[in-house]
Amino acid sequence: MNTEAYDVIIVGAGAAGMMSAIEAGKRGRKVLLVDHSKKIGEKIRISGGGRCNFTNIHTKPNKFISQNPKFVISALNQYTQNDFINLIKKHNIKFHEKKLGQLFCDESAQQIIDMLLLECEKANVVLKKEVIVDDVGKKDEGYFITTNCNQYIANSLIIATGGLSIPKIGASNFGYKMAKKFDLDIVETLPALVPLTFSEKILAKCKELAGLSVEAVVSFKKTFFEEGMLFTHRGLSGPSVLQISSYWKLGDNININLAPKLNLFQSLESKKKLEPKKDINLIISEILPKRLAQIICKENEVSGNICELSSKKIKQLSDAINSWAINPTGSEGYRTAEVTLGGVNTNELSSKTMMVKKHSGLFFIGEVVDVTGHLGGYNFQWAWSSGFVAGQYA
Numbered sequence: 001m002n003t004e005a006y007d008v009i010i011v012g013a014g015a016a017g018m019m020s021a022i023e024a025g026k027r028g029r030k031v032l033l034v035d036h037s038k039k040i041g042e043k044i045r046i047s048g049g050g051r052c053n054f055t056n057i058h059t060k061p062n063k064f065i066s067q068n069p070k071f072v073i074s075a076l077n078q079y080t081q082n083d084f085i086n087l088i089k090k091h092n093i094k095f096h097e098k099k100l101g102q103l104f105c106d107e108s109a110q111q112i113i114d115m116l117l118l119e120c121e122k123a124n125v126v127l128k129k130e131v132i133v134d135d136v137g138k139k140d141e142g143y144f145i146t147t148n149c150n151q152y153i154a155n156s157l158i159i160a161t162g163g164l165s166i167p168k169i170g171a172s173n174f175g176y177k178m179a180k181k182f183d184l185d186i187v188e189t190l191p192a193l194v195p196l197t198f199s200e201k202i203l204a205k206c207k208e209l210a211g212l213s214v215e216a217v218v219s220f221k222k223t224f225f226e227e228g229m230l231f232t233h234r235g236l237s238g239p240s241v242l243q244i245s246s247y248w249k250l251g252d253n254i255n256i257n258l259a260p261k262l263n264l265f266q267s268l269e270s271k272k273k274l275e276p277k278k279d280i281n282l283i284i285s286e287i288l289p290k291r292l293a294q295i296i297c298k299e300n301e302v303s304g305n306i307c308e309l310s311s312k313k314i315k316q317l318s319d320a321i322n323s324w325a326i327n328p329t330g331s332e333g334y335r336t337a338e339v340t341l342g343g344v345n346t347n348e349l350s351s352k353t354m355m356v357k358k359h360s361g362l363f364f365i366g367e368v369v370d371v372t373g374h375l376g377g378y379n380f381q382w383a384w385s386s387g388f389v390a391g392q393y394a
């Protein structure tokens with residue numbers, strides 16, 4: 001088997017890996033970028049419904065979850081959302097803000113992949129696909145990887161193999177295995193930005209309402225998100241549920257406010273005085289979609305004129321709408337999760353360089369690290385920022 005020497009080897013040609021390759025290559029480093037997949041940038045391709053929500057104009061450290069919330073500050077400052085927007089503009093990729101600062105390509109996510117591949121080419125990055133890395137280790141002043149094709153050595157090794165979600169498009173546990181091999185602590189990994197599942201009674205309600213979407217505030221303890229919520233055949237989904245899934249802990253309740261703009265108890269009590277003969281089903285149907293209103297009224301055994309309802313009954317009904325507390329039984333798991341919570345403990349890494357503190361020349365970047373963004377382009381921004389930083393120091 002031949003041994004080829006490079007300055008930098010990067011395993012994983014996703015968002016973070018390509019960004020680090022470009023930056024290291026621009027510095028004149030001889031870079032090898034390897035991936036086990038046949039197609040490069042698959043997660044970028046399928047992201048944002050095929051249009052890639054590539055960053056968020058409101059990127060701030062508080063949009064990221066990590067055991068050390070301050071860890072992201074340095075990388076986000078070294079490479080900001082505006083830096084990535086400028087790169088997109090340089091390549092004449094048209095984009096738009098959808099909502100809440102989320103930027104999407106006007107045309108296709110493939111434009112982002114093509115842009116990154118072009119930048120890799122300009123930076124003389126050697127890209128090898130369908131490479132199976134059998135072994136990785138430390139050698140003299142650097143690192144080696146043994147693959148199905150060759151052995152490669154380099155002073156710097158960057159692990160950018162991402163998280164565990166969507167295994168069928170190339171996700172693997174390689175990065176976590178490498179972290180263990182180099183004796184690094186790993187924060188427990190869990191599927192995140194993922195639909196939640198429920199036991200039979202609630203599931204039956206979700207199935208009956210499948211396809212219905214409402215604006216809701218979904219909260220877990222003090223954390224809440226006000227965005228769309230979707231009933232599905234498997235449980236609950238939609239942005240507000242995906243967001244809370246990153247915080248929710250098994251065994252605990254989440255709380256859903258289906259009419260966040262309204263204090264329903266007060267409103268129904270005053271309706272009782274002003275329009276006593278109005279039908280309660282009709283009143284609730286003016287607040288919530290009809291199907292949902294009917295189910296909630298039935299569940300709470302309310303019907304007839306509002307004046308016939310006791311304050312206790314009105315309170316029960318209002319709570320079912322303003323404060324629906326439910327206990328998820330789990331999530332749909334890595335099959336549909338957008339990201340992996342947890343990962344390489346940030347205490348093991350320099351926040352300035354992304355280099356492992358106890359192994360000079362070894363870097364971990366992107367989703368494999370214990371940094372998880374909120375929904376809305378933040379996960380890609382973390383990939384760009386952490387990749388950029390490693391590319392400056394590898």
Ligand SMILES: Cc1cc2nc3c(=O)[nH]c(=O)nc-3n(C[C@H](O)[C@H](O)[C@H](O)COP(=O)(O)OP(=O)(O)OC[C@H]3O[C@@H](n4cnc5c(N)ncnc54)[C@H](O)[C@@H]3O)c2cc1C
Binds near residue numbers: 380
């Ligand atoms: C359906 C979906 C939609 C998403 N939409 C968005 C969005 O719109 N906006 C947003 O910000 N985030 C989104 N995300 C999250 C985002 O895609 C990831 O956070 C981001 O891609 C992480 O970048 P990364 O480079 O760390 O990992 P990845 O992009 O996953 O790249 C890892 C690379 O490593 C390779 N690899 C894995 N194992 C090995 C191995 N053993 N050997 C060699 N190579 C290996 C993989 O093939 C892959 O190319 C979405 C995720 C999913 C699943």
